Amino acid sequence: MRDAKKIDKYIYHQLYARSKGNQFKNKRVLLETIHDMKAEKHKEKLLQEQAEARKGRARARLARKAERQAKKEAEASQ
Numbered sequence: 001m002r003d004a005k006k007i008d009k010y011i012y013h014q015l016y017a018r019s020k021g022n023q024f025k026n027k028r029v030l031l032e033t034i035h036d037m038k039a040e041k042h043k044e045k046l047l048q049e050q051a052e053a054r055k056g057r058a059r060a061r062l063a064r065k066a067e068r069q070a071k072k073e074a075e076a077s078q
Contacts, residue, residue, distance in 0.1 A: 001034065011037055 002012045015034065024030040 007034060007038070011041075 001007050002009070007015070011034070015030065015037075018024065018033075019030065024033065
């Protein structure tokens with residue numbers, strides 16, 4: 001699976017160490033663990049992307065608010 005680029009080197013290292021420690025009874029259990037780890041990693045990636053989008057929208061909102069405030073102050077000083 002590592003050669004086929006289905007798992008990255010970090011997951012491979014974790015699973016290799018666990019398999020040497022006799023963590024997995026058979027290949028099916030190992031594959032289930034791989035699927036679970038990949039799903040968790042994908043979920044974390046999605047959450048991170050959502051957080052970045054949320055932060056971007058917040059930055060844009062603050063920028064618009066600051067622009068409106070500056071415009072209001074400029075009109076008030078004239």
